[in-house]
Amino acid sequence: MAAVWQQVLAVDARYAAYRTPRWPQFRTQYVRRRSQLLREQAKGGEPEGATRRWYLRVRARLLAQRYGALSEAGSCRGHSGSALRGSRTTLDRMEDFEDDPRAPRGHRRSLSRGSHPGAPPERPPGVVPTPLAEASRAMAGDTTLGENYAFAGVYHVFDQHSDSAVPRVQFAHDDRHLLACCSLDGTISVCRLAPGPPAVLRVLRGHGAGVADVAWSLANDVLVSASLDATLRLWAPADGRCIRRVADPDGAALLCCAFQPLNNNLTVVGSARHMVRVVNISTGKAARGGAGRLPGRVLALCFDAAGRVLWAGDDRGSVSSFLCDPNTGRLTKASRVVVQAGGSITSLSARAWASREAPDPSLLVNACPDRLLLFRVVEEEGSGAPGLRLRRSFPTRHREQPLRSCFCPLMSFRQGACVVTGSEDACVHFFDVGRSARATVNTLQGHGGAVLAVAFNCDESLLASSDATGTVIVWRRQHA
Structure with a gap:
């Protein structure tokens, strides 16, 4: 279950305000600690899918009995099965970013400026990508749009x-x-x-x-x-x-x-x-x-x-x-x-x-x-x-x-394109601008209130x- 740990964090964030009504300074600290525990669990080995599903159901039931039912359904609502499989917005792959040998370090310019190995050179003004841009398509690694905008979890x-x-x-x-x-x-x-x-x-x-x-x-x-x-x-x-x-x-x-x-x-x-x-x-x-x-x-x-x-x-x-x-x-x-x-x-x-x-x-x-x-x-x-x-x-x-x-800053290099927005349902939503129906590509849960602003860094490795x-x-x- 690719979305289970994200759902756990979302439940924690939503109920954080009720757990510490007299000490609001501990709300974010609780969510941060919860994220850390999930990361350590992921490093120690993932539990079986049935065990994880059972844990989520029991946890949601206990919280509902104590604090009342959630006003929103889980993060999978509105997603097809294939979209859920493509979405990796979870905390089950929370290895430290700096420990990842594949992670680029230091300053790196945006891919749109041709700095990535194999990237096309910077385009002169007025030139736009075309459907025949094979180099641009190769930069996406032949992955789907949902896979391109999957997230490994909370970085900080x-x-x-x-x-x-x-x-x-x-x-x-x-x-x-x-x-x-x-x-x-x-x-x-x-x-x-x-x-x-x-x-x-x-x-x-x-x-x-x-x-x-x-x-x-x-x-x-x-x-x-x-x-x-x-x-x-x-x-x-x-x-x-x-x-x-x-x-x-x-x-x-x-x-x-x-x-x-x-x-x-x-x-x-x-x-x-x-x-x-x-x-x-x-x-x-x-x-x-x-x-x-x-x-x-x-x-x-x-x-x-x-x-x-x-x-x-x-x-x-x-x-x-x-x-x-x-x-x-x-x-x-x-x-x-x-x-x-x-x-x-x-x-x-x-x-x-x-x-x-x-x-x-x-x-x-x-x-x-x-x-x-x-x-x-x-x-x-x-x-x-x-x-x-x-x-x-x-x-x-x-x-x-x-x-x-x-x-999304690198959209012009891919087959398809995405936009991302905040929402008053405490989620971050990704939409495929090329789809007229079922346009949702991904949904991030973890905030305890309305998400007001979103921003990508230059190479889309991080989203704030x-x-x-x-x-x-x-x-x-x-x-x-």
């Missing part, structure tokens, strides 16, 4: 933001082991996963209220954070210094931020007073002409791969686009599309293509309530402005929280997910 659990939601986790660019987490406790933590044991390198303090978003500069030498205290701050992650503090001119809470990919001297921020502003981080001043207004609070921002189009989502269910001059930061309003009337757009991610089978620019959107949407970016006839055409819609549990999703209780789980991909 961080709990430095205990009991305060972590709305954003972000790996540094082209770095496998450097991770930033922002929290509603008003701090940002910079974590190193290797070499050596995983550790929190430093905690950045200074914001007077919760931090809603954080982003790395392209060179990873600067972090920018947007806070509910109405300030944007620039940090030096190497030593934790606050380089600059920029107050919002309207005194509004700042809810999201992003660097201009072609000019990291510019960063864009979205506010609770419906404004999008471009800020020059060298001077701390707003760029001339670099402001735009949306119908609602700005909850999500992202640039396209070329850095020419800025996408912004608000709490009125609309997605707006701006043309951005990368030299000056000037914004020109291009289009607005109502994606979810009466809802909220909580996450936006742009890619130059989705897969070899979908070579068009794509936009991934979390839309409340209960939708994860994949759009094809098209040019509106007569105007030249970017427009959106719906390609796929995936069901999610999304009613209240600011959920985030992302593209954060939740509303302050827990950050780093998962190790099985075929990394």
Whole structure:
């Protein structure tokens, strides 16, 4: 039974809050210890399948008698038998990552940049994968999409933001082991996963209220954070210094931020007073002409791969686009599309293509309530402005929280493609963008609250997910 140990951990995580109601600091510690015990059990030899199934049934029955029945069914619901066999999201292969002789060490660039042995060279701009890309197909090892996104278990659990939601986790660019987490406790933590044991390198303090978003500069030498205290701050992650503090001119809470990919001297921020502003981080001043207004609070921002189009989502269910001059930061309003009337757009991610089978620019959107949407970016006839055409819609549990999703970074090298999203059912969900039905590829359980954010590192060897209780789980991909 490939999913048994994962189900055990999921049960533990869900009931952790009830076991220690007076000592919330022990919740993550319990789950971490439980994960360790399961790993030791796996090293000592796996019990027979019938024994494991019996253990899970008895455990679930005892917990149900004491604490009541679970509100959700097990992690296998909605999976076919073949999907379950392909899914290896378990804790029965929890050997130490650093002990694995096959595990790459140190810094390694993304496969999309041609650094992996046998990888094709870096593609010039405008070239997209084709169905005849044999080298790209070989990189996937002739494995199925489900096998590509199978996980060997929990690599590490961080709990430095205990009991305060972590709305954003972000790996540094082209770095496998450097991770930033922002929290509603008003701090940002910079974590190193290797070499050596995983550790929190430093905690950045200074914001007077919760931090809603954080982003790395392209060179990873600067972090920018947007806070509910109405300030944007620039940090030096190497030593934790606050380089600059920029107050919002309207005194509004700042809810999201992003660097201009072609000019990291510019960063864009979205506010609770419906404004999008471009800020020059060298001077701390707003760029001339670099402001735009949306119908609602700005909850999500992202640039396209070329850095020419800025996408912004608000709490009125609309997605707006701006043309951005990368030299000056000037914004020109291009289009607005109502994606979810009466809802909220909580996450936006742009890619130059989705897969070899979908070579068009794509936009991934979390839309409340209960939708994860994949759009094809098209040019509106007569105007030249970017427009959106719906390609796929995936069901999610999304009613209240600011959920985030992302593209899997190496998708363009594989037959098929995946996206991953957080969910209010305390799970991480993977969807195949090429399937119109039964699109679920994998489901990770282990969080004790709504999963707010997800992020892959550059080579997809590790996935980080954060939740509303302050827990950050780093998962190790099985075929990394």
